[in-house]
Amino acid sequence: MHNSIIWNLTLVLSLCQPIFAAGKPLNVVATTSDFGAIAREIGGESVTVTVLAQPGEDAHFVTPKPSYIAKLARTDLLIEGGAELEVGWLPPLIEGSRNPRLVLGRPAHVACAEGLSLLEVPSIRDRAQGDIHAMGNPHYMTDPVNARLVAERIGNALAVADPAQADQYRARRAVFTKRLDEKLAVWQKQLEPFKGTRVVAFHNSWPYFARRFGFTIDLFLEPRPGIPPSPAHLADIVGTMKREKIRVILVEPYQNRKTAETVASKTGAAVLDFTQYPGGIKGTEAGYIEFMDYLVNTLSAALAGERKP
Numbered sequence: 001m002h003n004s005i006i007w008n009l010t011l012v013l014s015l016c017q018p019i020f021a022a023g024k025p026l027n028v029v030a031t032t033s034d035f036g037a038i039a040r041e042i043g044g045e046s047v048t049v050t051v052l053a054q055p056g057e058d059a060h061f062v063t064p065k066p067s068y069i070a071k072l073a074r075t076d077l078l079i080e081g082g083a084e085l086e087v088g089w090l091p092p093l094i095e096g097s098r099n100p101r102l103v104l105g106r107p108a109h110v111a112c113a114e115g116l117s118l119l120e121v122p123s124i125r126d127r128a129q130g131d132i133h134a135m136g137n138p139h140y141m142t143d144p145v146n147a148r149l150v151a152e153r154i155g156n157a158l159a160v161a162d163p164a165q166a167d168q169y170r171a172r173r174a175v176f177t178k179r180l181d182e183k184l185a186v187w188q189k190q191l192e193p194f195k196g197t198r199v200v201a202f203h204n205s206w207p208y209f210a211r212r213f214g215f216t217i218d219l220f221l222e223p224r225p226g227i228p229p230s231p232a233h234l235a236d237i238v239g240t241m242k243r244e245k246i247r248v249i250l251v252e253p254y255q256n257r258k259t260a261e262t263v264a265s266k267t268g269a270a271v272l273d274f275t276q277y278p279g280g281i282k283g284t285e286a287g288y289i290e291f292m293d294y295l296v297n298t299l300s301a302a303l304a305g306e307r308k309p
Contacts, residue, residue: 026162029075031086032059033277034141035112035154037288039079041176042155046165050075052090055279056253062089072097075108077161079154082113083138110157112150116140119207139276142295143208144184147288151176183289187296188213194303200241200269201250202260205276209295219246221259234263241267248302250274253281270302 026047030036036051043049050071053062059081072078072093078101080086094102101108118136140146155173159166195214199206202221210217219240223233240246241263249271251260260271275281278291 026158027074027076028079029071029077030079031081031090033279034147034288034291035079035081035150037278037291038147038151038176039154039158041287042151042169042173043158044168044172046162046168047158053277055275055277056281058254059085059277060088062086064089064093068093069096072102073099075099076101077108077110077157078102079110079112079157081138081141082111083118083135083140084133085113085138107157107160110153112153113138113140115153116146116149119211120204137204137207139205140208142206142276142292143212144180144187144292145212146208148177148180151180179289183292187292190296190300194300197303198244198246199248199250199299200237200246200263202252202255205252206250213296217250221249221263229259234259238263238266241269248272248299252276272298272302274298
């Protein structure tokens with residue numbers, strides 16, 4: 001009870017304090033590298049950004065570390081995906097940090113999924129269907145239009161946290177948005193010849209990418225989200241791929257590439273190393289736009305027959 005009283009008192013006092021001390025960079029923590037990359041672009045030298053999840057790991061299953069609690073205790077702004085992306089590990093870290101700025105609903109806690117139109121919101125929650133997200137599919141950042149909206153949200157949060165630099169944050173967000181819109185037109189033109197193509201993925205991570213660029217990605221090596229594939233299920237996948245001449249399988253860094261290679265060996269498909277996060281694959285570290293460039297270039301080359309299995 002004593003600890004609860006102290007916590008509540010700390011929260012009340014924090015409401016009357018600035019989010020951070022002026023004159024030093026804003027301390028930003030992002031759960032994943034896509035949000036971190038956008039925060040760095042908009043924040044520039046006015047922010048220091050720490051990313052908790054490694055870009056090559058599954059953001060649903062990050063192993064909490066004591067160092068993460070220490071980082072959150074000192075942060076001025078927290079950026080998370082929301083929509084249950086980090087639900088298994090982030091809330092205990094926030095609670096352990098005792099940082100009243102990070103209470104959900106406060107300006108310093110940015111849940112980027114809020115305000116987005118999420119896909120695959122289930123009508124009922126049935127765990128027999130595997131790892132189902134009640135709020136919808138949380139892998140929305142592979143749609144650049146969603147990234148544009150997230151950049152606006154992050155830019156606004158930075159301006160609230162650091163009003164003295166608000167004009168600079170808005171200017172850098174405008175530059176990022178202009179670059180992103182220009183690249184989106186290029187990406188759409190590049191993938192236009194392959195619209196309607198069916199692609200196999202290991203896990204259902206790509207509905208937003210598929211919707212934006214006109215692909216069908218509805219055949220998965222997992223029989224249900226989070227459920228390992230059985231031989232019978234893989235045999236069905238092989239049969240479908242042969243019948244429909246499906247040429248590409250998408251695999252993320254933390255998934256079983258050998259399983260995909262086995263399927264590819266029986267179908268003649270190419271196994272593509274794909275990632276949801278900047279830095280998840282070599283060559284995608286520079287930023288969000290460079291990460292999306294990798295995805296579009298890799299997939300278009302494979303579908304054009306320039307990349308062999």
